[in-house]
Amino acid sequence: MSNPYRNGDVPLSEISSFRIPYGNHPSQYGDLRLPTSLGRSPIVVSIHGGFWQSKYGLELNDPIVEDLTRRGYATWNIEYRRVGENGGGWTGTFDDVIDAINQLTQLEKSYPLDLSRIVILGHSAGGHLALWLASRNHTQNDAFEKTLRIPIKHVISLAGITDLKRTWEIHLESGLDGSLVSSFLDGTPHEVPDRYRLASPIEQLPIPATQLLIHGELDRHVPVELSIAYHQKAVEQGAHVRLLTLPEAEHFQLIDPASSAWKSVIDSLETLFSE
Known part of the structure; x- marks a missing residue:
């Protein structure tokens, strides 16, 4: 379905939050934003980054979800327990993002949402969680208590952390005093290898969802x-996945509505919704 508001001209007076x-x-x-004049709207679920740390919150994604809502999409910008909070990290963060997605089945009863058209969009650590969520369509195991009740068909990973073990190694190579990944999983790959295997998107392939990876080469x-x-x-395993690398983009330009990188995200999002 074509989007009549692709240029972002839904009046602010017609947006509810x-x-x-x-x-x-x-x-x-979560923060639900709706273009109230458009009837049942497609949904973009937004998952923010910040290396799963409690000092970073969903306000990181406020500019992009505001822009998306002006373009005619309903947005569900979710918060979750992070490292530094009671219950954050392993496994509370994972449980939370599942619960936040499942909440859409309740929101649909009160708000004009089209649950047949959902895209999960995550940035950085949020990209990790978005891809991991899509893997829950076909993978269940005893490590995680929650069951995903909404099939995820489309995911956009913006500079996503796709491989937790490799990210841990990169932090080690960079001379960091302790990896943020080991804080998140409460251990190193040598201490808790099963956690890295169960939580890392690259270990869940093939994932049965259309996946679009967008990444700046200057990140x-x-x-x-x-x-x-x-x-x-993913390609070797037959997954439906595309990669778009942006030569002039760094990490945060992907969530800056004023950047040319964000235009690439918008164009890709519209392609997913038209499939």
Whole structure:
């Protein structure tokens, strides 16, 4: 279905915003934004980055979800428990993002949402969680208590952390005093190898969803090599995956609505919704 508001001209007076909990913890909530004049809207679920650390929150993605809502999409910008909060990290963060997605089945009862058209969009650590969520369509195991009740058909990973073990190695090679990945999983790949295997998107391939990887070649926070390696393995395993590398883009330009990189994201999103 074509989008009549692709240029972002939904009037602000026709946009409603709601902060809605999906659990009892202060970080278990999402911000739902709706273009109220358009009827049942396709949904972009937004998952923010920040290396899963509690000092970074969903406001990182506020500019892009505001832009997306002006373009006619409903947006569900989710918060989740992170490292530094009670219950964050292994396995609470994973449980939270599943619960936040499942909450859409309740929101549909009260708001004009089209659950047949959902794209999960994650940036950086949020890209990791988005790809991991898509793997839950066909993978269940005893490490995670929650069951995903909504099939995920489309994912956009913006500079996503696709390989947790390799990211841990990159941090080690960079001379960091402790990897943010080991803080997230509460251990190194040598100490808790099963956690790295179960939580890393590259270890879940092939994932039964259309996956689009967008990564800036100038990214110093999450090297583009992670998306390149993931794409190569996914293609070898027959996954429906595409890779778009942006030669002039760095990490945060992918979530800057004023950047040319964001235009690439918008064009890709429209392609996914038209499939």
